[in-house]
Amino acid sequence: MDSGSPDASAVDVAIIGAGFCGSMVAVNLLRKAKEIEVALIERSGSFARGLAYGTTDRSHLLNVPAAKMGAFPDDHEHFYRWARENPEELKRQGVNAVEPHSFLPRVLYGRYLAGLLDQSGAGGSLRRITAEAIDVAPQANGRFRVKLRNAPGLIAQHVVLALGNFPPGDPKLRDQRYHRVERYLVNPWSEETRKKLAEAGDVLILGSGLTGLDLLLSLATLKSQGTIHVLSRRGLFPKPHRTVKPFASFLDQKSLPRTARQACRLIRAQVKQAEAGGIDWRAVIDSIRPYSQQIWRQWPTEERRRFLRHLKAFWESHRHRAAPEVLEVKSQLEEAGRLRCHRGRIFSIAPEKEFLSVQFRDSNDHSDRVLRVGYVVNCTGPECNYHKLTDPLVVQLFSRGIIVPDPLFLGLDVGLGGTILNLQGERVTHLHTLGSPQKGILFETTAVPELREQAAELANRILYQLEHRQNSQKLDQSEHAAVAFQI
Numbered sequence: 001m002d003s004g005s006p007d008a009s010a011v012d013v014a015i016i017g018a019g020f021c022g023s024m025v026a027v028n029l030l031r032k033a034k035e036i037e038v039a040l041i042e043r044s045g046s047f048a049r050g051l052a053y054g055t056t057d058r059s060h061l062l063n064v065p066a067a068k069m070g071a072f073p074d075d076h077e078h079f080y081r082w083a084r085e086n087p088e089e090l091k092r093q094g095v096n097a098v099e100p101h102s103f104l105p106r107v108l109y110g111r112y113l114a115g116l117l118d119q120s121g122a123g124g125s126l127r128r129i130t131a132e133a134i135d136v137a138p139q140a141n142g143r144f145r146v147k148l149r150n151a152p153g154l155i156a157q158h159v160v161l162a163l164g165n166f167p168p169g170d171p172k173l174r175d176q177r178y179h180r181v182e183r184y185l186v187n188p189w190s191e192e193t194r195k196k197l198a199e200a201g202d203v204l205i206l207g208s209g210l211t212g213l214d215l216l217l218s219l220a221t222l223k224s225q226g227t228i229h230v231l232s233r234r235g236l237f238p239k240p241h242r243t244v245k246p247f248a249s250f251l252d253q254k255s256l257p258r259t260a261r262q263a264c265r266l267i268r269a270q271v272k273q274a275e276a277g278g279i280d281w282r283a284v285i286d287s288i289r290p291y292s293q294q295i296w297r298q299w300p301t302e303e304r305r306r307f308l309r310h311l312k313a314f315w316e317s318h319r320h321r322a323a324p325e326v327l328e329v330k331s332q333l334e335e336a337g338r339l340r341c342h343r344g345r346i347f348s349i350a351p352e353k354e355f356l357s358v359q360f361r362d363s364n365d366h367s368d369r370v371l372r373v374g375y376v377v378n379c380t381g382p383e384c385n386y387h388k389l390t391d392p393l394v395v396q397l398f399s400r401g402i403i404v405p406d407p408l409f410l411g412l413d414v415g416l417g418g419t420i421l422n423l424q425g426e427r428v429t430h431l432h433t434l435g436s437p438q439k440g441i442l443f444e445t446t447a448v449p450e451l452r453e454q455a456a457e458l459a460n461r462i463l464y465q466l467e468h469r470q471n472s473q474k475l476d477q478s479e480h481a482a483v484a485f486q487i
């Protein structure tokens with residue numbers, strides 16, 4: 001335990017990370033509290049945007065229709081209405097009209113969130129701190145000292161780790177020297193990466209998920225010479241969204257599938273039945289969403305592992321769909337011969353003089369193939385295994401024994417409601433998380449429709465605990481009640 005620094009300033013809640021999750025916890029706290037001091041700590045200097053909505057490329061679209069992207073759980077159309085009421089903002093991003101099913105630029109969503117944060121001050125004070133949090137030290141009095149790089153620290157009663165997604169993990173190859181080569185690009189979201197990929201010459205995108213699609217969109221306009229290659233294990237891209245008639249849910253609490261295989265069979269049968277009635281498969285997938293966290297939670301670890309091994313890639317390409325106009329750009333690039341998609345397993349990336357030579361086994365004909373490309377960019381999805389992260393805060397929290405990964409290394413070990421569990425499996429009272437770190441216990445915890453619920457619930461729970469702080473002995477029990485009743 002740290003005895004704390006007497007000169008550090010004190011707040012009720014310190015939130016580390018100001019992407020959607022951190023910013024919306026702050027907005028909810030400030031809207032609901034009568035009096036509260038919140039510190040929102042963000043290392044990038046850009047508040048309320050995070051990785052997803054911090055893009056400056058307006059061709060990057062939301063992958064959820066406008067009418068479902070509201071930031072509050074009780075008002076799903078909030079963003080849609082905001083967009084309609086702000087035609088000037090739309091025009092600036094090249095959008096002429098907005099419909100409930102429009103897929104709007106993500107830049108616009110960042111503006112919406114920034115506006116919410118700006119207007120949230122009524123119930124207390126918000127301190128925006130541009131700095132990197134590098135340590136959270138529990139103190140003897142039950143508070144935390146938050147240490148910041150090159151800035152004075154803070155004392156906080158509650159700390160929220162809203163750290164979001166980390167850059168992709170590198171492929172496990174026998175020869176790992178490619179890591180250190182400048183032509184191997186590890187940050188698919190940076191401006192610099194886009195510039196390099198736009199240079200003349202062939203390039204390779206590793207991974208065919210939503211991030212890979214983002215890059216294709218940017219390169220469609222930025223890159224005039226050279227072939228873009230995309231390589232992924234299964235060759236699956238996100239499926240296109242379509243407006244569909246809803247499908248009545250076929251699940252209820254008592255009939256949730258007990259195994260991954262059972263789930264797969266059930267979905268297939270339901271899709272067949274729906275299609276016979278003229279209903280699109282997308283409606284069947286969407287009808288599962290209210291139950292997906294429950295299904296995941298009731299599966300034992302081995303069953304979850306089975307799902308990850310055999311079904312995850314298929315589930316994700318159907319579940320996390322892309323705007324149809326995005327996939328249209330991909331088809332146009334393919335038809336023009338500017339894009340080639342490969343299905344296979346990479347086994348080496350060898351630096352040559354002016355190239356990277358990439359060897360992979362093509363899954364279509366099992367032949368070994370070589371691509372010579374100017375750059376390789378890793379878009380294989382965020383690294384979820386916290387043990388592999390070199391992020392200073394994560395490393396420090398590990399060394400304190402405050403965090404541990406969940407058994408499947410999808411995120412952190414957390415209790416229901418996002419309370420961090422330490423090395424001993426005990427709840428670290430008043431240290432919370434939400435979003436991606438909860439993947440191990442919830443699986444479905446990535447997109448706004450889930451995150452807005454979590455942000456509002458966590459804010460409610462923190463407020464409840466702050467109000468009842470005098471009676472600290474009863475805190476743990478009241479926490480359980482708060483989660484159960486979602487107060």
Ligand SMILES: Cc1cc2nc3c(=O)[nH]c(=O)nc-3n(C[C@H](O)[C@H](O)[C@H](O)COP(=O)(O)OP(=O)(O)OC[C@H]3O[C@@H](n4cnc5c(N)ncnc54)[C@H](O)[C@@H]3O)c2cc1C
Pocket residue numbers: 016017018019020021022041042043044049050051052053061062063064131132133134162163164165210211214393434435436446447448449451
């Ligand atoms: C490219 C992309 C597109 C997406 N598109 C959509 C979409 O259209 N619709 C949808 O519903 N979901 C989308 N998502 C899912 C997205 O993850 C969530 O919607 C949401 O943005 C996640 O927010 P977050 O706050 O958890 O994480 P992030 O946005 O990653 O924010 C975390 C923040 O924490 C900061 N941070 C981390 N560590 C520290 C530290 N130690 N000190 C200080 N600051 C720190 C980071 O700088 C970052 O700003 C997308 C995701 C990505 C990656």
